[in-house]
Amino acid sequence: MRAIIAFFALWALMLTPGVAQEVDLAKAKSFVEVLADDAISILSTEKTRAGREAKFAALLDERANMRRIARFTLGQFGRQISKEDFATFETLLSEFIVKVYANRLGEYSDEKVMVGKAQAKKKNVIVDSRIEFANGRDPIDIDWWLRLEEDGSLTLFDVRVLGVWMAQEQRDAFASVLKNNKGDINALLEHLRKQISADTAEG
Amino acid sequence: MFRQKLLLLAVAVALTGCAAPSQHNDPFERSNRFMFKVNVQFDNYLLKPVAKGYLYVPSPVRQSVRNFLDNLASPVTLANDIFQLQGQRASTTALRFGINSTVGLFGLFDPAKRLGLEKHDEDFGQTMAVWGVPEGPYLFTPVYGPSSPREFSGWIIDWAFDPMTHQDDWHLENAIGRYAIDGIDARASALTVLDEIERSSVDFYATVRSLYQQNRASEIANGVTNIDDLPDLDEFDDLDDF
Numbered sequence: 001m002r003a004i005i006a007f008f009a010l011w012a013l014m015l016t017p018g019v020a021q022e023v024d025l026a027k028a029k030s031f032v033e034v035l036a037d038d039a040i041s042i043l044s045t046e047k048t049r050a051g052r053e054a055k056f057a058a059l060l061d062e063r064a065n066m067r068r069i070a071r072f073t074l075g076q077f078g079r080q081i082s083k084e085d086f087a088t089f090e091t092l093l094s095e096f097i098v099k100v101y102a103n104r105l106g107e108y109s110d111e112k113v114m115v116g117k118a119q120a121k122k123k124n125v126i127v128d129s130r131i132e133f134a135n136g137r138d139p140i141d142i143d144w145w146l147r148l149e150e151d152g153s154l155t156l157f158d159v160r161v162l163g164v165w166m167a168q169e170q171r172d173a174f175a176s177v178l179k180n181n182k183g184d185i186n187a188l189l190e191h192l193r194k195q196i197s198a199d200t201a202e203g
Numbered sequence: 204m205f206r207q208k209l210l211l212l213a214v215a216v217a218l219t220g221c222a223a224p225s226q227h228n229d230p231f232e233r234s235n236r237f238m239f240k241v242n243v244q245f246d247n248y249l250l251k252p253v254a255k256g257y258l259y260v261p262s263p264v265r266q267s268v269r270n271f272l273d274n275l276a277s278p279v280t281l282a283n284d285i286f287q288l289q290g291q292r293a294s295t296t297a298l299r300f301g302i303n304s305t306v307g308l309f310g311l312f313d314p315a316k317r318l319g320l321e322k323h324d325e326d327f328g329q330t331m332a333v334w335g336v337p338e339g340p341y342l343f344t345p346v347y348g349p350s351s352p353r354e355f356s357g358w359i360i361d362w363a364f365d366p367m368t369h370q371d372d373w374h375l376e377n378a379i380g381r382y383a384i385d386g387i388d389a390r391a392s393a394l395t396v397l398d399e400i401e402r403s404s405v406d407f408y409a410t411v412r413s414l415y416q417q418n419r420a421s422e423i424a425n426g427v428t429n430i431d432d433l434p435d436l437d438e439f440d441d442l443d444d445f
Contacts, residue, residue, distance in 0.1 A: 071439040163421025176409030
């Protein structure tokens with residue numbers, strides 16, 4: 001009898017992490033559904049570029065952990081710079097991301113995002129989704145990389161479009177700028193400022 | 204023919220074997236950057252204007268051209284599906300080729316898609332990756348663009364076993380024409396997005412390299428994201444330690 005109870009206790013224990021993960025995955029999927037809906041609604045309702053960027057900035061601030069994204073995109077180099085330089089970088093990066101993606105996403109305003117399956121490991125969750133186009137264009141697969149925070153909430157870390165992780169893409173470009181400027185963070189900050197102001201001037 | 208293929212394979216393996224590792228797998232960055240600049244000029248003065256002009260061709264015609272070219276590439280995709288032991292994908296490619304070559308009027312239309320048989324691409328570069336052949340250094344090649352010894356030799360091998368290459372009435376100009384139209388169509392469909400990427404890159408060369416390397420890795424994995432392959436974020440978690 002004892003053996004049977006022990007067996008069931010063990011079985012229940014083995015099940016627990018699975019159940020806990022199920023809950024997280026459902027939460028992760030709904031996080032992505034809401035986030036995608038919010039982003040599409042910004043693109044379809046905000047007709048001016050400034051309005052779109054302001055709303056995107058607020059969305060990013062609320063749902064993404066910019067500190068982590070900034071640290072990741074700087075890589076090991078992030079540890080070699082002063083707190084002040086890092087703070088400047090983080091601010092410029094947020095602005096840069098908003099400008100880049102509010103425009104890159106400009107053409108996706110009337111589309112549907114279908115959320116697929118989710119997988120989790122440690123604090124990482126990947127949620128698959130697919131953008132379906134009303135005009136018959138081939139659908140695009142998008143993966144969302146979410147991160148579980150200390151307080152149990154989820155934040156957005158990265159997005160993969162056509163097989164390309166966006167934060168990784170920026171990290172590679174930033175590393176190249178730093179390498180070609182003998183590791184001078186000011187060169188990268190200057191590049192970011194230039195891109196932001198050029199974008200503002202054109203818009 | 205078989206000996207020729209073996210020879211090409213040997214060249215591919217030899218080329219990839221001498222690759223020196225670097226941060227972005229780009230030990231020839233200086234010459235690659237030079238070739239990139241040349242290609243950007245080629246793009247600005249020739250390819251982009253032609254691609255823009257191509258957009259004046261009515262959309263249904265362009266779609267049929269795309270379908271026709273995709274259908275022509277099906278035998279190569281099928282061979283590589285088989286080399287990679289992907290039975291399900293091989294049967295999808297074979298069915299697509301059969302349906303689109305007949306009902307789809309020599310591939311001008313894509314009725315197979317409506318039957319739920321979605322197109323995918325495979326090439327010998329991907330097959331070699333699946334077989335464990337190393338990629339070799341990043342190479343920016345004239346006209347062809349971003350590549351690596353593995354991908355570039357895979358492209359040549361695909362060309363060698365493409366049934367189109369063995370047609371009795373095969374002519375070099377037809378083959379060049381086919382690749383040219385393929386390139387123009389691909390460039391035309393990426394006009395807006397590539398302009399936007401160029402405009403918003405702090406280092407366009409490095410961005411294109413990242414896009415290519417990531418996209419290629421994803422194609423090799425058939426678009427499947429493996430959570431175990433993601434970079435470790437734990438070291439970026441002590442968020443207040445800055």
